[in-house]
Amino acid sequence: MKEYLKTDSENIDHILEMIKKQSVEYLDTLADRPTSVNNTLVSEKGDLLESGFGTEETLKIFNQRFEPIMVGSSGPRYLGFVTGGSTPASIAGDWLATVYDQNTQSTSGQGDISANIEIETIEILLDLLGLPQTFLGGFVSGATMSNFTCMAVARQWLGKEQGRDIAKDGMSAAIKILTATPHSSSIKSLSLLGMGSGNMIRIKTAAEDREAISIQDLEEQIIKLNGESFLLISSGGTVNTVDFDDFKEISRLKEKYKFWWHIDAAFGGFAACSDDYKHLVSGWENADSITVDCHKWLNVPYESAVFFIKEQYKILQVETFQNSNAPYLGDPLENFGYLNFLPENSRRLKALPAWFSLMAYGRKGYQEIVDRNISLARKFGQILAESNDFKLLAPVRLNTVCFTLKDESGQDKVNAFLAALNDTGKVFMTPTFYNQHKGIRAAFVNWQTCEKDIELIVEVMKKIITDLQD
Structure with missing residues (x-):
């Protein structure tokens, strides 16, 4: 039996040099890379061998069978699905994230403390987007998991308003959700969280040619709830037309009524970077939670998104995601670990590509x-x-x-x-x-x-x- 693993380890510099050469060739010709290919390019299925092939031969097999179906989805004319490219700095960060292979959870103690990089990256992102540092944030795989994370904490808040601990006792009563034009990932999150997509109360849009919430109809629907707390899902850029809800008016309503305000700003949130368009997100700092996708307009590799949840809800966040063998005494931020603040127990260092790109281009x-x-x-x-x-x-x-x-x-x-x-x-x-x-x-x-x-x-x-x- 050939010891491919040992040989590959001894020749890692040669292997990485081959990968580097192929990667550079791909990136240099990305603008000419086909944005769509025919399914018939996939050759017949391969089988698992007893002793394998080793990395160099496996690369040849990949190049023969699968490389031809790799489309230029990170290229300049791939305009589908709001897909961002990968900046050179983010590629460097992603490569190093793989090399260092951290399980990013903790900021202190023994072992891996790479979460310090994530905390810093979140703070830089908040600064870039003009949001206050009163938000806690973290990296997840995409907008779906960001919406899920935010709404999970919203569910716990809504339960407490009804005198229930949903994280412990489960759903036992319906929760009202108000929204106008939610993204499909928000609807999926409602289903996954047991809140039920069928419990959505659809708010009228501002006009027939708009996707934004009608503030008048929103307030009328709120009044009909007779003081019952609810979840409001609003849009920081709808998928079809990038329409924005009026965050200033919603902020005014939040002063009058009790509800959890979540903003899905997967890509539209980056309007905050533009002097000419940042008015579109004016008032979003008053939301309870916000979704922002990084593998869209931040231009970092898949999978990358962040959630922002107001720090005042840290106890609710821990109640929602706390690992069963890691109960907290006192302030959870004093012994911070992402293990108890979001869904995943195993986490790649997703923040590093974003950190590299933000630091590189400012x-x-x-x-x-x-x-x-x-x-x-x-x-x-x-x-x-x-x-x-x-x-x-x-x-x-x-x-x-x-x-x-x-x-x-x-x-x-x-x-x-x-x-x-x-x-x-x-x-x-x-x-x-x-x-x-x-x-x-x-x-x-x-x-x-x-x-x-x-x-x-x-x-x-x-x-x-x-x-x-x-």
Whole structure:
């Protein structure tokens, strides 16, 4: 039996050099990498061998079988799913996170204390986003787990308002949830937490062409609850049109009524980085919890998001997530460990890629990324608005363009157009349905996207629409 593990360990410098070379080649050609590939590229299934192949031979097998299906999802023209790229600094941080392989929980004591990096990164992020340091935060895998974490603490708060300890005793009564246009990950979180997506009370939107909450209807629904506490899920940038709820008005309502206010600002929260658009999040500091996705506009590798929960709820947070063998006496922050503040017991050092990127490019770097993406989205939207073939389904409010085919009778061609567009491998967008129309979403969130990409995209779109009309 060959001792591949020992050989690989002795040749780790050679192995990493091969990986580095391949990685650099990929990154250098990322702009030309196909954004979509055919499923037939996947070759037949491999089998587990008794003695394996060793890393070098396994890399060859990977390159033969799977490398061809790796799309340029972190490239400049991948405009689907609000997918950010990875900055060079975040790649460096992610590589080191793998090398150091920490289980990030504690800030003091014996053993791994890498949570100090996470605490510092959270503080830097709060500063970047203009939020007060009165929020506790941590890294999770994505917006779904961030929403889940925030709503889990909200559930505990709502239970206490009803005289119950839900973390210990479970759900025994319905909880009211008010919302207008929640992201699917929020609805999933309600289901996972046993609060039930069917308990949502839908609030009207501000207008027919809006996704933001109608403040008037919200207050009317609050009054109908007769003082019963509830969870409000609001949006810091909806998926289709990046519409923002009026945080100033919600702050006013919070002074009058008792409720837990959660903001899903997965990517829209980064509007805070822009001098011209930070007014969109004015008042969000009054929320009880906030979701922000890092693998979107922060441009770090998947999986990365943060939750922010007001420090005043630290006891509720510990009651919700406390490890069964780690009860606290006194202030949980004096003996801090993420083990008792969020869902996972095993945690990668997710903060390191974000820390590297924030330290490398600073406030001005991220302001430039955000402003450039918004400018490109607005330019693309203007081109579509002036086109004879396409029309906007909503104003370009930030960085996402929601559009459809201009010909009303051509609604049945929208899906065919998008499929043909994505099949080119030059650009990738996602389908949606908005305001009774089949639509297409293009999200500008990548640090590499530039005006030449817009020109190429428009050229490809013109050719496809011409072919469909012939």
